[in-house]
Amino acid sequence: MSGKDVTIGIDVGTTAVKAVAADADGHVVARTRIPHSLRVPGPDELEHDADEAWRRGPLTALAELGTSNTAAVAVTAMVPSLTAVDAEGRPLTPGLLYGDSRGRACDAGPDTRFLTGESVEFLRWTAQQAPDAHGYWPAAAAANHALAGEAMVDTTTAGTSYPLYDGDGWSEKVCADCEVTPAQMPRVAATGTPAGRISGSDTVLAAGAVDAVCEQMVADAGNVGDVLVLCGTTLIVWAMVRSYREVPGLWTLPQSPHGTCQIGGPSNAGGLFLGWVDRLVGQGSGAPADARRVPVWSPYVRGERVPYHDPDRRGVLDGLDLTHDGASVRRAAHEASGFVVRQIVERSGAPATRIIATGGGTRVAAWMQALADATGLPVHVSAIPEGAALGAAFLGRVAVGLESSLTDAARWARTERIVEPDPQWAGPTQDRYGRFLELAEGAATVSAPR
Structure with missing residues (x-):
């Protein structure tokens, strides 16, 4: 330096x-x-x-x-x-x-x-x-x-x-x-x-x-059609829309540097859940999962924030049978995280065209692939997984007069790779997404009287 x-x-x-x-x-x-x-x-x-x-x-x-x-x-x-x-x-x-x-x-x-x-x-x-x-x-x-x-x-x-x-x-x-x-x-x-x-x-x-906020500054994900997914211990999803709208269960915030609004919020289906599944399953054989033989996680082991705001929810692993192995259960967890992103985007009504993924979870290739497969969207993976720290470094420049505008932080955004959905997984993943929604909505019905 x-x-x-x-x-x-x-x-x-x-x-x-x-x-x-x-x-x-x-x-x-x-x-x-x-x-x-x-x-x-x-x-x-x-x-x-x-x-x-x-x-x-x-x-x-x-x-x-x-x-x-x-x-x-x-x-x-x-x-x-x-x-x-x-x-x-x-x-x-x-x-x-x-x-x-x-x-x-x-x-x-x-x-x-x-x-x-x-x-x-x-x-x-x-x-x-x-x-x-x-x-x-x-x-x-x-x-x-x-x-x-x-x-x-x-x-x-x-x-x-x-x-x-x-x-x-x-x-x-x-x-x-x-x-x-x-x-x-x-x-x-x-x-x-x-x-x-x-x-x-x-x-x-x-x-x-x-x-x-720091991660968003250096992600350059403010255009309509962008979906910013912060893949940290918490999963945070922001879909960009042209004007303010309210959707039950979701949060809407102004994205003033781009003149747009962001709609979505945080979910517990992030790295904390995925890390727990990794420890639960263990190392495994390293063999890939079969697209047709993957169970379905309802990933709420510590309740859920957006869109259900239900701290009393608990996790469910549905459809587990003797043909499943550690790779299947781990893939199911990654898919569940992707299904949460898809659910939030669909609820928002945003015209999603791509996902911009940032955070430490972008180092996990299997998570990024499942995110693409579960949403059907290309995933633009940030080159700097420490997005929050990078955004803070930019704020340091602003504080000492080396920068005059927070919007200039977008020039620090860089894409390492683009992960496309795998066509071989499209059909089975779509079927499992339907089951994911059934499990999620069923839990919502049970939790409603509390």
């Missing part, structure tokens, strides 16, 4: 901290990955050792990349998340993660809103566990404090915690209801602005953004 046009993006993810150093053209000149444990204490609980994942992980990642020739560093992370910290910024409680039942109000039924108040319940639970804590911080704030001594989150991360953060600041009323004060919450800085200095250097700490 040379010159001050290099910036670093650090992504605090569900299973690892990923970091990249990128030059002015978006070429990754260095990268690192620091794995951390994902704890599942109960079927509806998901947490980190926040000290390992949110504090030590980013410090190790930055130490491996270095800052001697780096203009800026920006952090991105999954949302929502929360831990209590002491005066040194060391976590005192588990790092609660999205979808954890401790973020659910006791009397809450299915909630289809984009912002459900999960962060409020995280704060309530965490404050009860550590009532004398110095602060209550999301993952990004813990990472920023570790790197620069500054407990800071960006406006997009803070915004996802509504009504805890109401756009003007941390709500005194909501904080009081959780028996904390706004002073115990992190400082909020506008995305893409300078927010401090990395400890021991003159490198700027930039305010980042939510991980999914």
